[in-house]
Amino acid sequence: MLQLTYLREKTEEAIERLSKKNIDARTLVGQVLELDALRKGCQAKLDNQLSRSNQIAKEVGQMMKEGYPEKATLLKQESTQLKEDIQGLQKELTDIEQKQTQLLYQIPNAPHASVPKGKTPEENEVVVQKGNIPTFSFTALPHWDLAKKYDLIDFELGVKITGAGFPVYKGKGARLQRALINFFLDKATAAGYVEHQPPLMVNEASGYGTGQLPDKEGQMYHATIDNFYLIPTAEVPLTNIYRDVIIKAEDLPIKLCGYTPCFRREAGSYGKDVRGLNRLHQFDKVEIVQFQHPDKSYKTLEEMVDHVASLLELLELPYRKLKLCGGDMSFASALTYDMEVFSAAQQRWLEVSSISNFETFQANRMKARFKEGSEKPQLAHTLNGSALALPRIVAALLENNQTENGIKIPKALAEYAGFDFIG
Protein backbone atom coordinates (compact mmCIF):
# COMPACT_ATOMS: atom_id res chain seq x y z
CA MET A 1 0.00 0.00 0.00
CA LEU A 2 0.99 3.59 -0.54
CA GLN A 3 2.68 5.46 2.28
CA LEU A 4 0.42 7.70 4.29
CA THR A 5 3.11 10.38 4.48
CA TYR A 6 3.31 10.43 0.70
CA LEU A 7 -0.45 10.90 0.36
CA ARG A 8 -0.36 13.57 3.02
CA GLU A 9 2.59 15.55 1.69
CA LYS A 10 2.15 15.13 -2.05
CA THR A 11 -1.58 14.68 -2.37
CA GLU A 12 -1.98 16.25 -5.81
CA GLU A 13 1.01 14.44 -7.24
CA ALA A 14 -0.35 11.13 -5.98
CA ILE A 15 -3.79 11.72 -7.49
CA GLU A 16 -2.21 12.78 -10.78
CA ARG A 17 -0.03 9.66 -10.92
CA LEU A 18 -2.93 7.40 -10.02
CA SER A 19 -5.01 8.81 -12.85
CA LYS A 20 -2.75 6.86 -15.21
CA LYS A 21 -4.28 3.69 -13.87
CA ASN A 22 -7.56 5.18 -15.01
CA ILE A 23 -8.93 5.69 -11.56
CA ASP A 24 -10.05 8.86 -9.91
CA ALA A 25 -8.41 8.59 -6.52
CA ARG A 26 -9.42 12.01 -5.30
CA THR A 27 -12.34 10.85 -3.17
CA LEU A 28 -10.51 7.85 -1.78
CA VAL A 29 -7.39 9.83 -0.92
CA GLY A 30 -9.53 12.57 0.57
CA GLN A 31 -11.25 10.06 2.84
CA VAL A 32 -7.92 8.63 3.93
CA LEU A 33 -6.62 12.06 4.86
CA GLU A 34 -9.83 12.93 6.67
CA LEU A 35 -9.52 9.79 8.75
CA ASP A 36 -5.89 10.62 9.35
CA ALA A 37 -6.84 13.94 10.92
CA LEU A 38 -9.45 12.19 13.05
CA ARG A 39 -6.91 9.60 14.08
CA LYS A 40 -4.42 12.20 15.23
CA GLY A 41 -6.96 13.99 17.35
CA CYS A 42 -8.22 10.80 18.87
CA GLN A 43 -4.75 9.55 19.60
CA ALA A 44 -3.72 12.81 21.22
CA LYS A 45 -6.72 12.59 23.57
CA LEU A 46 -6.05 8.97 24.33
CA ASP A 47 -2.37 9.58 25.02
CA ASN A 48 -3.27 12.31 27.48
CA GLN A 49 -5.67 10.06 29.35
CA LEU A 50 -3.17 7.24 29.43
CA SER A 51 -0.53 9.60 30.69
CA ARG A 52 -2.79 10.68 33.57
CA SER A 53 -3.63 7.07 34.30
CA ASN A 54 0.04 6.15 34.50
CA GLN A 55 0.65 9.08 36.78
CA ILE A 56 -2.15 8.01 39.14
CA ALA A 57 -0.82 4.48 39.30
CA LYS A 58 2.54 5.80 40.38
CA GLU A 59 1.05 8.08 43.00
CA VAL A 60 -1.08 5.30 44.42
CA GLY A 61 2.00 3.15 44.80
CA GLN A 62 3.76 6.00 46.55
CA MET A 63 0.87 6.55 49.00
CA MET A 64 0.48 2.92 49.85
CA LYS A 65 4.15 2.81 50.70
CA GLU A 66 3.97 5.94 52.82
CA GLY A 67 0.80 4.81 54.54
CA TYR A 68 -2.02 7.02 53.31
CA PRO A 69 -4.51 4.45 52.07
CA GLU A 70 -7.47 6.84 52.20
CA LYS A 71 -5.80 9.28 49.76
CA ALA A 72 -5.06 6.38 47.52
CA THR A 73 -8.72 5.40 47.47
CA LEU A 74 -9.66 8.77 45.99
CA LEU A 75 -7.13 8.40 43.24
CA LYS A 76 -8.28 4.88 42.54
CA GLN A 77 -11.76 6.22 41.94
CA GLU A 78 -10.46 8.78 39.49
CA SER A 79 -8.56 6.12 37.66
CA THR A 80 -11.57 3.86 37.41
CA GLN A 81 -13.49 6.75 35.81
CA LEU A 82 -10.63 7.41 33.44
CA LYS A 83 -10.65 3.84 32.36
CA GLU A 84 -14.07 4.16 30.80
CA ASP A 85 -12.93 7.12 28.71
CA ILE A 86 -9.81 5.26 27.73
CA GLN A 87 -11.70 2.22 26.58
CA GLY A 88 -14.04 4.36 24.50
CA LEU A 89 -11.18 6.23 22.88
CA GLN A 90 -9.30 3.04 22.20
CA LYS A 91 -12.27 1.56 20.40
CA GLU A 92 -12.70 4.74 18.42
CA LEU A 93 -9.04 4.71 17.46
CA THR A 94 -8.99 1.13 16.25
CA ASP A 95 -12.17 1.77 14.27
CA ILE A 96 -10.58 4.72 12.53
CA GLU A 97 -7.39 2.81 11.87
CA GLN A 98 -9.25 -0.14 10.44
CA LYS A 99 -11.28 2.04 8.12
CA GLN A 100 -8.15 3.82 7.02
CA THR A 101 -6.27 0.62 6.30
CA GLN A 102 -9.22 -0.71 4.36
CA LEU A 103 -9.21 2.40 2.19
CA LEU A 104 -5.46 2.27 1.72
CA TYR A 105 -5.71 -1.34 0.57
CA GLN A 106 -8.02 -0.17 -2.21
CA ILE A 107 -5.57 2.33 -3.65
CA PRO A 108 -3.20 0.85 -6.22
CA ASN A 109 0.43 1.81 -6.54
CA ALA A 110 1.06 5.12 -8.28
CA PRO A 111 2.60 4.66 -11.74
CA HIS A 112 6.03 6.09 -12.46
CA ALA A 113 6.20 9.30 -14.51
CA SER A 114 7.39 7.42 -17.59
CA VAL A 115 4.43 5.03 -17.70
CA PRO A 116 2.49 5.50 -20.94
CA LYS A 117 -1.19 6.38 -20.77
CA GLY A 118 -3.61 3.76 -21.93
CA LYS A 119 -6.31 1.32 -20.98
CA THR A 120 -5.78 -1.84 -22.96
CA PRO A 121 -2.80 -4.11 -23.72
CA GLU A 122 -2.79 -2.69 -27.27
CA GLU A 123 -1.61 0.59 -25.81
CA ASN A 124 1.51 -0.88 -24.27
CA GLU A 125 4.67 0.65 -25.65
CA VAL A 126 6.94 -1.62 -27.67
CA VAL A 127 10.40 -0.53 -26.59
CA VAL A 128 12.50 -2.91 -28.66
CA GLN A 129 12.00 -5.96 -30.81
CA LYS A 130 14.87 -8.31 -31.57
CA GLY A 131 15.58 -11.59 -33.28
CA ASN A 132 14.28 -13.14 -36.49
CA ILE A 133 10.77 -14.43 -36.80
CA PRO A 134 11.14 -17.78 -38.52
CA THR A 135 9.25 -18.77 -41.64
CA PHE A 136 8.58 -22.32 -42.79
CA SER A 137 8.41 -24.07 -46.15
CA PHE A 138 6.00 -26.57 -44.62
CA THR A 139 2.98 -26.26 -42.39
CA ALA A 140 4.29 -25.40 -38.94
CA LEU A 141 2.64 -27.27 -36.07
CA PRO A 142 1.57 -25.66 -32.82
CA HIS A 143 3.50 -26.88 -29.79
CA TRP A 144 0.70 -29.10 -28.48
CA ASP A 145 0.87 -31.10 -31.71
CA LEU A 146 4.66 -31.19 -31.58
CA ALA A 147 4.57 -32.29 -27.96
CA LYS A 148 2.38 -35.21 -28.92
CA LYS A 149 4.29 -36.08 -32.09
CA TYR A 150 7.62 -36.35 -30.26
CA ASP A 151 6.11 -37.63 -27.01
CA LEU A 152 7.36 -34.74 -24.88
CA ILE A 153 4.31 -33.63 -22.95
CA ASP A 154 1.11 -35.54 -22.17
CA PHE A 155 -1.75 -33.18 -21.45
CA GLU A 156 -4.45 -35.87 -21.24
CA LEU A 157 -2.47 -37.84 -18.70
CA GLY A 158 -2.33 -34.75 -16.52
CA VAL A 159 -6.09 -34.47 -16.76
CA LYS A 160 -6.43 -38.06 -15.56
CA ILE A 161 -4.11 -37.60 -12.62
CA THR A 162 -5.17 -34.13 -11.55
CA GLY A 163 -7.10 -32.04 -14.05
CA ALA A 164 -6.70 -29.67 -16.96
CA GLY A 165 -3.67 -27.42 -16.76
CA PHE A 166 -1.42 -29.96 -15.03
CA PRO A 167 0.64 -31.49 -17.86
CA VAL A 168 2.98 -34.44 -17.54
CA TYR A 169 6.41 -33.91 -19.09
CA LYS A 170 8.08 -37.04 -20.40
CA GLY A 171 11.46 -38.17 -21.68
CA LYS A 172 13.23 -35.37 -23.53
CA GLY A 173 10.34 -33.08 -22.59
CA ALA A 174 11.09 -33.56 -18.91
CA ARG A 175 14.80 -33.30 -19.53
CA LEU A 176 14.25 -30.03 -21.37
CA GLN A 177 12.45 -28.63 -18.33
CA ARG A 178 15.34 -29.58 -16.08
CA ALA A 179 17.83 -28.09 -18.54
CA LEU A 180 15.98 -24.77 -18.66
CA ILE A 181 15.75 -24.56 -14.87
CA ASN A 182 19.47 -25.19 -14.48
CA PHE A 183 20.30 -22.79 -17.28
CA PHE A 184 18.23 -19.99 -15.77
CA LEU A 185 19.51 -20.58 -12.24
CA ASP A 186 23.14 -20.64 -13.38
CA LYS A 187 22.71 -17.37 -15.24
CA ALA A 188 20.97 -15.72 -12.31
CA THR A 189 23.65 -16.91 -9.90
CA ALA A 190 26.36 -15.62 -12.25
CA ALA A 191 24.59 -12.24 -12.21
CA GLY A 192 24.88 -12.13 -8.42
CA TYR A 193 21.51 -13.47 -7.32
CA VAL A 194 21.72 -15.86 -4.38
CA GLU A 195 19.87 -19.08 -5.05
CA HIS A 196 17.09 -20.06 -2.64
CA GLN A 197 14.76 -23.00 -2.33
CA PRO A 198 11.81 -21.56 -0.48
CA PRO A 199 8.69 -23.29 0.81
CA LEU A 200 6.02 -23.86 -1.82
CA MET A 201 3.28 -23.06 0.65
CA VAL A 202 3.01 -19.84 2.58
CA ASN A 203 1.02 -18.63 5.54
CA GLU A 204 -1.50 -15.82 5.57
CA ALA A 205 0.95 -13.15 6.70
CA SER A 206 3.18 -13.81 3.70
CA GLY A 207 0.18 -13.61 1.38
CA TYR A 208 -0.63 -10.18 2.75
CA GLY A 209 3.01 -9.12 2.61
CA THR A 210 3.32 -9.30 -1.15
CA GLY A 211 -0.28 -8.32 -1.79
CA GLN A 212 -1.89 -11.57 -2.96
CA LEU A 213 -4.19 -11.25 -0.01
CA PRO A 214 -6.77 -10.02 0.50
CA ASP A 215 -7.63 -9.14 -3.13
CA LYS A 216 -6.47 -12.14 -5.11
CA GLU A 217 -7.44 -14.84 -2.68
CA GLY A 218 -9.36 -16.71 -5.37
CA GLN A 219 -6.26 -17.02 -7.52
CA MET A 220 -4.37 -19.15 -5.03
CA TYR A 221 -4.91 -22.76 -4.04
CA HIS A 222 -5.75 -22.84 -0.37
CA ALA A 223 -4.97 -25.71 1.97
CA THR A 224 -7.71 -24.84 4.42
CA ILE A 225 -6.96 -27.28 7.22
CA ASP A 226 -3.62 -25.64 7.88
CA ASN A 227 -4.52 -22.29 6.33
CA PHE A 228 -1.59 -22.38 3.91
CA TYR A 229 -1.59 -21.11 0.34
CA LEU A 230 0.25 -22.72 -2.58
CA ILE A 231 2.53 -20.08 -3.99
CA PRO A 232 1.47 -18.50 -7.29
CA THR A 233 5.07 -17.34 -7.79
CA ALA A 234 8.38 -17.55 -5.92
CA GLU A 235 8.04 -13.82 -5.44
CA VAL A 236 5.84 -14.52 -2.42
CA PRO A 237 8.21 -16.61 -0.28
CA LEU A 238 11.37 -14.85 -1.54
CA THR A 239 10.18 -11.31 -0.89
CA ASN A 240 8.74 -12.27 2.49
CA ILE A 241 12.19 -13.33 3.65
CA TYR A 242 12.68 -9.66 4.46
CA ARG A 243 9.29 -9.06 6.03
CA ASP A 244 9.80 -7.16 9.32
CA VAL A 245 13.52 -6.90 8.68
CA ILE A 246 15.69 -3.79 8.89
CA ILE A 247 18.49 -4.25 6.36
CA LYS A 248 21.84 -2.48 6.78
CA ALA A 249 22.12 0.08 4.00
CA GLU A 250 25.53 -1.26 2.99
CA ASP A 251 23.98 -4.68 2.33
CA LEU A 252 21.79 -3.26 -0.45
CA PRO A 253 21.02 -4.39 -3.03
CA ILE A 254 19.83 -7.77 -1.83
CA LYS A 255 19.58 -10.09 -4.82
CA LEU A 256 17.67 -13.35 -4.56
CA CYS A 257 16.66 -15.96 -7.06
CA GLY A 258 14.87 -19.25 -6.86
CA TYR A 259 13.29 -21.95 -8.91
CA THR A 260 9.82 -23.09 -7.84
CA PRO A 261 6.73 -24.59 -9.34
CA CYS A 262 3.94 -22.03 -9.35
CA PHE A 263 0.28 -22.78 -8.74
CA ARG A 264 -2.51 -20.63 -10.09
CA ARG A 265 -6.20 -21.32 -10.10
CA GLU A 266 -6.71 -18.99 -13.06
CA ALA A 267 -10.35 -18.82 -12.13
CA GLY A 268 -12.44 -17.33 -14.87
CA SER A 269 -9.87 -17.43 -17.65
CA TYR A 270 -11.05 -19.96 -20.17
CA GLY A 271 -10.97 -19.78 -23.93
CA LYS A 272 -8.59 -20.32 -26.79
CA ASP A 273 -5.63 -18.72 -24.99
CA VAL A 274 -5.42 -21.65 -22.65
CA ARG A 275 -4.53 -24.32 -25.19
CA GLY A 276 -1.42 -26.40 -24.60
CA LEU A 277 1.21 -24.66 -22.51
CA ASN A 278 -0.22 -21.19 -22.88
CA ARG A 279 -1.92 -21.10 -19.52
CA LEU A 280 -1.43 -23.72 -16.81
CA HIS A 281 -2.44 -24.29 -13.21
CA GLN A 282 1.04 -25.57 -12.39
CA PHE A 283 4.19 -24.38 -14.09
CA ASP A 284 7.88 -23.89 -13.42
CA LYS A 285 9.58 -20.57 -13.08
CA VAL A 286 12.86 -19.05 -11.99
CA GLU A 287 12.27 -15.75 -10.26
CA ILE A 288 14.66 -12.91 -9.49
CA VAL A 289 14.00 -10.50 -6.63
CA GLN A 290 15.83 -7.42 -5.42
CA PHE A 291 15.65 -5.09 -2.48
CA GLN A 292 17.20 -1.78 -3.40
CA HIS A 293 17.78 1.76 -2.19
CA PRO A 294 15.03 4.07 -3.51
CA ASP A 295 17.58 6.19 -5.37
CA LYS A 296 18.81 3.22 -7.38
CA SER A 297 15.74 1.09 -7.97
CA TYR A 298 14.98 2.27 -11.50
CA LYS A 299 18.52 1.60 -12.64
CA THR A 300 18.15 -1.82 -11.06
CA LEU A 301 14.91 -2.41 -12.96
CA GLU A 302 16.75 -1.81 -16.25
CA GLU A 303 19.47 -4.23 -15.20
CA MET A 304 16.92 -6.89 -14.45
CA VAL A 305 15.25 -6.38 -17.80
CA ASP A 306 18.64 -6.63 -19.52
CA HIS A 307 19.32 -9.87 -17.68
CA VAL A 308 16.07 -11.35 -18.95
CA ALA A 309 16.80 -10.11 -22.48
CA SER A 310 20.20 -11.80 -22.41
CA LEU A 311 18.51 -15.11 -21.59
CA LEU A 312 16.16 -14.77 -24.54
CA GLU A 313 19.07 -13.97 -26.82
CA LEU A 314 20.99 -17.02 -25.67
CA LEU A 315 17.88 -19.08 -26.39
CA GLU A 316 17.80 -17.46 -29.84
CA LEU A 317 14.16 -16.52 -29.51
CA PRO A 318 12.62 -13.49 -31.21
CA TYR A 319 11.38 -11.22 -28.46
CA ARG A 320 10.08 -7.80 -27.73
CA LYS A 321 10.18 -5.63 -24.68
CA LEU A 322 7.04 -3.78 -23.69
CA LYS A 323 6.57 -0.98 -21.27
CA LEU A 324 3.09 -1.52 -19.89
CA CYS A 325 0.59 1.28 -20.04
CA GLY A 326 -1.19 2.39 -16.88
CA GLY A 327 -4.29 0.36 -17.64
CA ASP A 328 -2.46 -2.93 -18.12
CA MET A 329 -0.21 -2.69 -15.08
CA SER A 330 -0.79 -4.73 -11.97
CA PHE A 331 -2.27 -3.20 -8.84
CA ALA A 332 1.02 -3.17 -6.93
CA SER A 333 3.41 -2.05 -9.64
CA ALA A 334 4.85 1.40 -10.31
CA LEU A 335 6.52 0.42 -13.57
CA THR A 336 6.41 -2.89 -15.42
CA TYR A 337 8.20 -4.27 -18.44
CA ASP A 338 6.82 -7.37 -20.10
CA MET A 339 8.98 -9.61 -22.24
CA GLU A 340 7.23 -11.50 -24.98
CA VAL A 341 8.53 -14.18 -27.35
CA PHE A 342 7.06 -14.87 -30.74
CA SER A 343 5.62 -18.32 -31.16
CA ALA A 344 5.85 -19.02 -34.84
CA ALA A 345 3.10 -21.59 -35.33
CA GLN A 346 0.53 -19.81 -33.21
CA GLN A 347 1.66 -16.54 -34.79
CA ARG A 348 1.36 -14.86 -31.40
CA TRP A 349 3.48 -13.00 -28.93
CA LEU A 350 3.55 -14.83 -25.62
CA GLU A 351 4.37 -13.15 -22.31
CA VAL A 352 7.27 -14.98 -20.68
CA SER A 353 8.38 -12.43 -18.13
CA SER A 354 7.07 -9.47 -16.22
CA ILE A 355 9.59 -7.30 -14.43
CA SER A 356 8.35 -4.66 -12.02
CA ASN A 357 9.46 -2.03 -9.61
CA PHE A 358 7.04 -1.88 -6.71
CA GLU A 359 8.83 1.00 -5.05
CA THR A 360 7.68 0.97 -1.41
CA PHE A 361 4.24 -0.50 -2.11
CA GLN A 362 5.10 -4.03 -0.98
CA ALA A 363 7.74 -2.92 1.50
CA ASN A 364 5.16 -0.80 3.29
CA ARG A 365 2.91 -3.78 3.89
CA MET A 366 5.81 -6.00 4.82
CA LYS A 367 7.82 -3.48 6.79
CA ALA A 368 10.92 -4.29 4.76
CA ARG A 369 13.21 -1.46 5.65
CA PHE A 370 16.82 -0.39 5.54
CA LYS A 371 18.84 1.87 7.76
CA GLU A 372 21.83 4.07 7.08
CA GLY A 373 24.01 4.48 10.16
CA SER A 374 21.95 6.06 12.93
CA GLU A 375 19.32 7.52 10.62
CA LYS A 376 15.70 6.53 10.79
CA PRO A 377 14.85 3.29 9.03
CA GLN A 378 13.12 3.81 5.71
CA LEU A 379 11.21 1.54 3.39
CA ALA A 380 13.23 -0.26 0.74
CA HIS A 381 12.15 -0.62 -2.85
CA THR A 382 11.29 -4.12 -4.00
CA LEU A 383 11.59 -5.44 -7.53
CA ASN A 384 11.00 -8.77 -9.11
CA GLY A 385 10.81 -10.48 -12.43
CA SER A 386 10.51 -13.85 -14.06
CA ALA A 387 13.81 -15.11 -15.38
CA LEU A 388 12.04 -17.00 -16.78
CA ALA A 389 8.69 -18.77 -16.81
CA LEU A 390 9.12 -22.09 -18.58
CA PRO A 391 5.96 -23.16 -20.40
CA ARG A 392 5.72 -20.44 -23.02
CA ILE A 393 9.48 -20.57 -23.55
CA VAL A 394 9.07 -24.27 -24.28
CA ALA A 395 6.15 -23.52 -26.60
CA ALA A 396 8.21 -21.01 -28.57
CA LEU A 397 11.29 -23.22 -28.63
CA LEU A 398 9.31 -26.13 -30.03
CA GLU A 399 7.38 -24.11 -32.56
CA ASN A 400 10.19 -21.86 -33.79
CA ASN A 401 12.84 -24.56 -34.09
CA GLN A 402 10.76 -27.25 -35.74
CA THR A 403 11.81 -28.92 -38.94
CA GLU A 404 9.87 -31.47 -40.87
CA ASN A 405 11.50 -34.32 -38.99
CA GLY A 406 12.45 -32.92 -35.62
CA ILE A 407 13.20 -29.99 -33.34
CA LYS A 408 16.54 -28.24 -33.06
CA ILE A 409 17.73 -27.17 -29.61
CA PRO A 410 19.67 -23.90 -29.37
CA LYS A 411 23.35 -24.26 -28.53
CA ALA A 412 23.23 -22.63 -25.10
CA LEU A 413 20.48 -24.98 -24.00
CA ALA A 414 21.88 -28.09 -25.68
CA GLU A 415 24.80 -27.98 -23.26
CA TYR A 416 22.34 -28.37 -20.43
CA ALA A 417 19.96 -30.77 -22.13
CA GLY A 418 22.60 -33.17 -23.33
CA PHE A 419 21.06 -33.28 -26.83
CA ASP A 420 20.69 -30.76 -29.63
CA PHE A 421 17.88 -32.38 -31.54
CA ILE A 422 14.58 -34.00 -30.78
CA GLY A 423 13.62 -36.42 -33.51
Next chain:
RNA sequence: GGAGAGAUGGGUGAGUGGCUUAAACCAACAGUUUGCUAAACUGUCGUACUCGAAAGGGUACCGGGGGUUCGAAUCCCCCUCUCUCCGCCA
Protein backbone atom coordinates in the same frame (compact mmCIF):
# COMPACT_ATOMS: atom_id res chain seq x y z
C1' G B 1 -0.89 -38.11 17.56
C1' G B 2 0.58 -38.33 23.32
C1' A B 3 3.37 -35.97 27.47
C1' G B 4 6.19 -31.93 29.19
C1' A B 5 8.89 -27.17 28.88
C1' G B 6 9.20 -22.57 26.83
C1' A B 7 8.56 -17.57 23.75
C1' U B 8 11.91 -10.89 27.01
C1' G B 9 15.84 -5.85 22.83
C1' G B 10 20.85 -7.50 17.11
C1' G B 11 22.53 -12.14 20.31
C1' U B 12 22.91 -14.66 25.28
C1' G B 13 19.92 -13.98 29.36
C1' A B 14 17.91 -11.80 34.48
C1' G B 15 13.32 -10.30 35.94
C1' U B 16 6.56 -14.07 40.19
C1' G B 17 2.33 -7.15 40.98
C1' G B 18 4.71 -0.63 42.19
C1' C B 19 12.40 0.61 43.80
C1' U B 20 11.85 -1.50 35.65
C1' U B 21 12.87 4.44 32.79
C1' A B 22 13.61 -3.96 31.23
C1' A B 23 19.48 -5.64 34.75
C1' A B 24 24.00 -7.77 33.17
C1' C B 25 27.10 -9.66 29.44
C1' C B 26 28.25 -10.09 24.21
C1' A B 27 28.02 -7.87 19.45
C1' A B 28 27.88 -3.07 16.94
C1' C B 29 29.11 2.20 16.58
C1' A B 30 31.87 6.74 18.29
C1' G B 31 35.78 8.50 21.25
C1' U B 32 40.27 8.25 24.73
C1' U B 33 44.89 5.70 25.05
C1' U B 34 48.50 3.56 21.31
C1' G B 35 54.25 3.47 16.44
C1' C B 36 50.29 -0.26 14.34
C1' U B 37 46.99 -4.11 15.95
C1' A B 38 44.98 -5.94 20.34
C1' A B 39 43.47 -4.84 25.21
C1' A B 40 41.53 -1.35 28.59
C1' C B 41 38.49 2.80 29.60
C1' U B 42 34.34 6.36 28.39
C1' G B 43 30.03 7.16 25.77
C1' U B 44 26.14 5.77 22.26
C1' C B 45 23.28 1.74 21.22
C1' G B 46 15.18 -0.51 19.67
C1' U B 47 10.48 0.33 16.70
C1' A B 48 6.01 3.04 15.70
C1' C B 49 2.71 7.10 16.48
C1' U B 50 2.55 11.98 18.33
C1' C B 51 3.82 17.29 20.41
C1' G B 52 7.94 20.71 19.48
C1' A B 53 11.80 25.45 15.33
C1' A B 54 15.15 22.75 18.25
C1' A B 55 16.59 20.89 22.82
C1' G B 56 13.44 17.70 24.62
C1' G B 57 8.55 15.62 25.92
C1' G B 58 4.04 12.13 25.72
C1' U B 59 2.01 7.22 24.34
C1' A B 60 2.28 2.15 22.82
C1' C B 61 5.16 -2.33 22.18
C1' C B 62 8.48 -8.28 26.61
C1' G B 63 5.06 -14.27 20.59
C1' G B 64 -0.59 -12.67 19.27
C1' G B 65 -5.51 -11.61 21.38
C1' G B 66 -8.65 -10.95 25.65
C1' G B 67 -9.25 -10.52 31.16
C1' U B 68 -8.11 -9.30 36.65
C1' U B 69 -5.97 -4.65 39.07
C1' C B 70 -5.39 2.14 40.83
C1' G B 71 -1.01 -0.37 38.52
C1' A B 72 0.92 -6.41 34.54
C1' A B 73 6.97 -8.74 31.24
C1' U B 74 5.13 -10.76 36.05
C1' C B 75 -1.53 -13.33 37.75
C1' C B 76 -5.86 -15.75 34.72
C1' C B 77 -8.11 -17.46 29.84
C1' C B 78 -7.71 -18.42 24.49
C1' C B 79 -4.60 -18.79 20.12
C1' U B 80 0.05 -19.31 17.42
C1' C B 81 4.84 -20.91 17.26
C1' U B 82 9.46 -23.27 19.16
C1' C B 83 12.10 -27.00 21.91
C1' U B 84 12.56 -31.97 24.54
C1' C B 85 10.85 -37.02 25.10
C1' C B 86 7.56 -40.97 23.16
C1' G B 87 4.86 -42.86 18.88
C1' C B 88 4.55 -42.80 13.49
C1' C B 89 7.26 -41.91 9.05
C1' A B 90 10.53 -40.19 3.73
